Amino acid sequence: MSDSLGTGEQSAPAELLEIPAGARPPLSRTATPSNTFGPGARSEILLQAKKNTVLKSHGRPPWFTRYDEDGHSVGDAFVIGIAGGSASGKTHVARRIVQALGSIPTVVILSQDSFYKRHSPEDLELAFANRYDFDHPDAIDMPLFASCLADLKAGRQSNIPIYSFTQHQRLDETKYLYGAAIIIVEGILALHDPALRKLYDLKIFVQCDSDLMLARRISRDVKERGRSVDGVLEQYLRYVKPAYDNFVQPTSRFANIIVPGSDNTVAIELIATHVRRKIEDHSRLYLRKSLARIGPRDLSPGDLKDQHFPNLTVLRQTPQLQGIFTILRDRTTTREDFIFFTDRLSTYLSEKAMEFLPYVTKEVTTPISKIYAGKQLAVNDVCGVSILRSGGPLERGLRRVIQDIRMGSLLIQSEDKTGEPLLLHLMLPCCIRQRSLAKKSFVFLLDAQIGTGAAAFMAIRVLLDHGVPQENIIFVTMIVAACGGVRVLQRAFPKVRIICGTIDPVLRESWALWDTLPSPPETADGELGTPTAKTKAEAEAEGRRVWVVEPGMGHIGT
Amino acid sequence: MVISTAPSSQSTPASLPPSVFTLPQTAQLEALFTIIRDKETNRGDFLFYSDRIIRLLVEEGLNHLPVIPKTVTTPTGATYEGVGFEGKICGVSILRAGEAMEVGLREVCRSVRIGKILIQRDEETAQAKLFYAKLPQDIAQRYVLLLDPMLATGGSAIKAVEVLKEHGVPEDRIIFINLIASPEGLKNFCGKYPQTRVITGWIDEGLNEKAYIIPGLGDFGERRYCV
Numbered sequence: 001m002s003d004s005l006g007t008g009e010q011s012a013p014a015e016l017l018e019i020p021a022g023a024r025p026p027l028s029r030t031a032t033p034s035n036t037f038g039p040g041a042r043s044e045i046l047l048q049a050k051k052n053t054v055l056k057s058h059g060r061p062p063w064f065t066r067y068d069e070d071g072h073s074v075g076d077a078f079v080i081g082i083a084g085g086s087a088s089g090k091t092h093v094a095r096r097i098v099q100a101l102g103s104i105p106t107v108v109i110l111s112q113d114s115f116y117k118r119h120s121p122e123d124l125e126l127a128f129a130n131r132y133d134f135d136h137p138d139a140i141d142m143p144l145f146a147s148c149l150a151d152l153k154a155g156r157q158s159n160i161p162i163y164s165f166t167q168h169q170r171l172d173e174t175k176y177l178y179g180a181a182i183i184i185v186e187g188i189l190a191l192h193d194p195a196l197r198k199l200y201d202l203k204i205f206v207q208c209d210s211d212l213m214l215a216r217r218i219s220r221d222v223k224e225r226g227r228s229v230d231g232v233l234e235q236y237l238r239y240v241k242p243a244y245d246n247f248v249q250p251t252s253r254f255a256n257i258i259v260p261g262s263d264n265t266v267a268i269e270l271i272a273t274h275v276r277r278k279i280e281d282h283s284r285l286y287l288r289k290s291l292a293r294i295g296p297r298d299l300s301p302g303d304l305k306d307q308h309f310p311n312l313t314v315l316r317q318t319p320q321l322q323g324i325f326t327i328l329r330d331r332t333t334t335r336e337d338f339i340f341f342t343d344r345l346s347t348y349l350s351e352k353a354m355e356f357l358p359y360v361t362k363e364v365t366t367p368i369s370k371i372y373a374g375k376q377l378a379v380n381d382v383c384g385v386s387i388l389r390s391g392g393p394l395e396r397g398l399r400r401v402i403q404d405i406r407m408g409s410l411l412i413q414s415e416d417k418t419g420e421p422l423l424l425h426l427m428l429p430c431c432i433r434q435r436s437l438a439k440k441s442f443v444f445l446l447d448a449q450i451g452t453g454a455a456a457f458m459a460i461r462v463l464l465d466h467g468v469p470q471e472n473i474i475f476v477t478m479i480v481a482a483c484g485g486v487r488v489l490q491r492a493f494p495k496v497r498i499i500c501g502t503i504d505p506v507l508r509e510s511w512a513l514w515d516t517l518p519s520p521p522e523t524a525d526g527e528l529g530t531p532t533a534k535t536k537a538e539a540e541a542e543g544r545r546v547w548v549v550e551p552g553m554g555h556i557g558t
Numbered sequence: 559m560v561i562s563t564a565p566s567s568q569s570t571p572a573s574l575p576p577s578v579f580t581l582p583q584t585a586q587l588e589a590l591f592t593i594i595r596d597k598e599t600n601r602g603d604f605l606f607y608s609d610r611i612i613r614l615l616v617e618e619g620l621n622h623l624p625v626i627p628k629t630v631t632t633p634t635g636a637t638y639e640g641v642g643f644e645g646k647i648c649g650v651s652i653l654r655a656g657e658a659m660e661v662g663l664r665e666v667c668r669s670v671r672i673g674k675i676l677i678q679r680d681e682e683t684a685q686a687k688l689f690y691a692k693l694p695q696d697i698a699q700r701y702v703l704l705l706d707p708m709l710a711t712g713g714s715a716i717k718a719v720e721v722l723k724e725h726g727v728p729e730d731r732i733i734f735i736n737l738i739a740s741p742e743g744l745k746n747f748c749g750k751y752p753q754t755r756v757i758t759g760w761i762d763e764g765l766n767e768k769a770y771i772i773p774g775l776g777d778f779g780e781r782r783y784c785v
Contacts, residue, residue: 319625319641320617326640330630344666348617351586351610359585364596367776368766374592375585403606506636 076153078278079183079199080271083191083251084206085244086135087216089261090186093206093268097184100272108152108180112187115145116163118170127168130235135243137192146195152183153199157433157466176433178465179423182275188243191251201278204271205252208261210244312480312490313499315352321345325502328478339393345478345501346397353444353476353499354401357382381431381441387412387459388425391446394476398444405444406431410462412455421454426462438467445475450498451507453485460493470495481507575748578739578756579622581614591738591760595775604781608707611737611759612662619703619735619757620666623647645701645731648694652677652706652718655779659705659735673697675721677714686713691721698726701733707778709739709758711769712746719751729753737778738762740771 080097084090091109098107116139119127126132133139144161151158159174190196191203214236221227252258259267315321327333327341362376383406384398385391391409398405406429412421431437443463450456456475463473473496480486480500489496574580581587593599593607628642648671649663660672673693680687694700702722706715715734722732730753739758742765747756763772775781 318621319623320620322641323625323643326628326630326638326642329632329638329640331633332630340668347613351614355584355586357586359589362592364592364598366595366773367597367781368770368772368774370773372592372595372773374595375589376592377589401610 077155077181077183078201078275079149079153079185080202080204080275081190081196081200082184082186082204082206083188083248083255084261085208085210085213085248086188086240087213087220088206088208089216089264090188090190090206093204093259093264094184094186096264096268097272097275100268101182101276106180107182107184108177110149110152110160110177110183110185112140112145112185112190113165114160114163114175115141115148116170117141119168124168130231132168133239133243135188135239135247137189137247140187140189140193142193142195146193146199149183149185149196149199151435152177152180155179155465157435159434178426179462181279188248189251191254192247197254202257202271202275203255205255205258206261207252207258210241212261213244311495311497312486313352313356313497314480314503315349315499315501317502321348321501342393342478343396346394346476347400348397349394349476349478349499349501350397350401350444353398353474356474356497356499357442379440379442381406381429381437382444383408383429383431383441384444384446385410385428385432385459385463386446387455390448393448394446394478398446398476408432410459412458421458423458423462428466432463432466432468435467438463439469440472441468442472442474443468445473447475447477449479449481450475450477450486450489450500451481453489456489457485457492460489460496464493471497473497474499476500478502479504481505483507574761575744575752575756577748577752577754578744578758579618580761581611581618581757581759583760587611587614587759591775595773597776601781608658608737608778608782609662609665612659612707613665615735615737615757615759616659616663616666616703619733619755620647622733622755622757623701646696646699647701647703648673648697649703649705650675650693650697650718650722652704652714653690655707655777655782656705658778658782659707663703663705671700675718677717679713686717688717688721691725693722693725697722700727701731702727704732704734705736706734707737708771708774709734709736709743709747709756710765710771711740712743712750715743715747716750719754733757738771738774740765743771 080094082090082094084093091111094109098109101107116134118141119132123132127134141161148158148160157176157178159176162171162173162175163169164171185196185200191200191205197203217236217240218229218232221232222229257267257271259271324341324345327337328345333341358378359375360378361373363371363373366372382402384395385408386395388409388411395407398407408428409426410423411425413424431441432443445456445459445463447456447459456477460470460473460475464470470493473493475489475496475498477498478501480498480503482503482505486498489498590607590611594604594611599607624644625641626644628640630638630640632638647667649660649667650673651657651660653674653676657674663670663672671694674691675688675693676690677686677688679685704715704718704722706718709715715736719729719732719734723729729751732751732754734747734754734756735758736756737759739756739761740763741761744756744758744761747754762774766772770776
């Protein structure tokens with residue numbers, strides 16, 4: 001997962017880099033993020049990949065400090081702004097904070113360098129002649145910087161620009177970022193713009209002696225960029241030093257904390273402790289449990305028409321449908337049959353789901369030269385997003401209905417101890433990643449079951465964060481547990497449509513009796529056909545509690 | 559731009575024979591028909607979208623087969639009172655357009671046996687004439703899904719049921735599946751065989767002087783295999 005892969009439209013969207021808890025992120029100083037072009041860039045990529053990239057030590061609860069069980073936002077991401085002179089050690093401080101935070105889920109380090117303005121041809125000439133003042137505030141696109149940061153802080157996706165130092169130009173591609181609980185902004189002018197300052201929860205200024213900064217700068221530029229000492233000194237005297245005195249140093253008065261540029265272990269400890277406490281205050285929400293326990297429990301297929309669930313659609317319970325479900329539920333069904341009938345069911349569900357898209361009138365001429373006033377689909381973008389792994393079987397059904405449909409996926413797994421779902425990976429189609437497109441896109445969200453609804457809750461939340469309107473989300477699922485999270489989903493997201501094959505009466509907590517790797521309770525291994533049942537004692541010894549839908553159909557996966 | 563989810567072109571006759579069942583007339587289904595009716599539609603799209611409709615028709619047709627109660631144990635150990643599929647079935651396609659529907663049938667019933675009947679119109683008498691029939695040996699014990707995409711005058715379908723009856727299949731165990739039907743065709747067919755169920759996707763306005771369905775979609779077999 002190098003940075004260069006993340007910049008293209010078609011490549012993996014957010015780079016959620018896996019760092020084992022407590023692992024040391026690389027501490028070497030790198031000045032230019034996302035500089036993925038030109039010779040020699042390759043070796044720097046790995047060092048640079050950590051900036052402008054969502055880092056995580058494990059998954060992220062999507063409501064992490066942010067959503068209550070009604071789906072409302074209850075807080076924003078925690079934003080730290082770090083300013084200081086060039087080569088004062090800002091990035092070092094940022095990384096030490098990340099390191100000191102330990103297993104805090106998701107952090108992004110956002111670099112000011114990404115937001116250099118797009119240059120005119122004249123500026124470009126100056127830049128190549130080393131006559132362009134990159135240290136002046138006017139070189140930075142502050143409004144864009146602030147709007148990207150505001151989006152990230154509010155938990156929305158952002159597509160930040162990529163600046164190439166070899167081309168001295170902003171590139172056409174952007175970098176997609178989403179889902180950081182902590183955002184660290186670093187740059188010499190990070191505290192300069194009032195709009196930016198308003199977004200910080202904690203403002204840090206890294207104070208370092210000028211001679212030390214100069215020494216570091218010479219050493220770095222000569223070694224890493226092959227520059228001459230004279231050249232570095234000339235640039236320093238012409239631009240860096242005046243900018244520091246005029247624009248950077250004065251912003252230290254906005255800082256909450258002044259951190260020394262070296263020997264700052266204690267300061268960083270203090271900051272990390274503060275941040276950790278702020279974060280923990282909010283993260284005591286056990287969603288899955290509260291979802292399972294909520295509401296009256298008698299949602300039977302008979303009263304689905306009631307006005308409380310206008311957007312829950314259950315397939316007509318035809319003899320064939322009942323027959324299919326009987327086969328799927330039967331523990332003696334072979335794997336082959338199971339796959340065939342899930343396919344058949346998912347195709348049928350997908351056809352039904354298509355009915356909820358908007359259509360407009362269209363006239364066509366038939367081969368016998370008659371006019372036919374018919375209909376055609378009236379949507380800009382339609383895509384599918386499946387909740388791994390159990391959404392997988394539904395993907396095939398959807399593809400049988402829209403052959404070339406764009407597919408995204410979310411990997412949501414439960415934390416072993418609490419059963420809380422965590423977002424481990426997300427890969428969304430470009431029509432969702434771009435906010436302007438997401439507003440008009442229709443999304444089929446696919447998961448085999450809605451039990452406690454925690455995974456569904458999270459997935460819907462992720463789509464809403466990206467700007468997809470509730471009414472454009474159609475959740476396609478095989479089984480809904482009557483007493484489970486479906487009620488909460490409908491309350492929290494009343495306009496999201498849910499289409500399901502059938503309603504099951506029971507949702508109960510039990511020990512995991514399947515021989516599977518840790519995976520979300522109601523989403524695991526069904527297409528093992530006949531799951532190897534463990535004895536109850538064994539399962540209890542492993543200590544994994546799951547929520548089971550009954551009668552259900554076991555664990556469904558691919 | 560008016561967005562709606564209700565179809566705009568259905569002209570269902572006031573009284574349908576009780577043995578006729580149409581698919582739910584949704585805007586989505588109408589959009590599918592709009593694509594395959596359009597003479598500008600290319601062959602790839604015609605195949606894909608007609609297959610989607612056929613699949614829905616077959617799913618609907620199978621609902622008319624009997625099921626028996628069946629209790630199973632789920633992987634979690636719970637018991638479930640479900641149903642099992644009972645009667646043996648087979649498909650019979652009326653060549654050649656009916657053959658196009660076999661794929662759709664197989665997608666839903668994997669190993670179904672399929673018989674074929676070739677019926678063509680005798681140009682001199684304008685009567686449907688049987689040229690060839692190859693049917694599974696035990697067809698008399700099976701439910702038969704009779705496949706022909708267009709029900710125009712009903713001549714060939716009536717002839718096909720006649721052949722099936724000669725082979726010992728009772729009238730009420732035949733389910734006739736088609737995409738588009740004309741009111742005249744339905745009247746003729748159901749008048750002759752009131753106990754045979756007809757599953758149709760859309761009922762059109764009528765027939766032209768050449769006995770093509772209006773507005774219809776032209777010659778289904780021609781568009782599927784040749785154009």
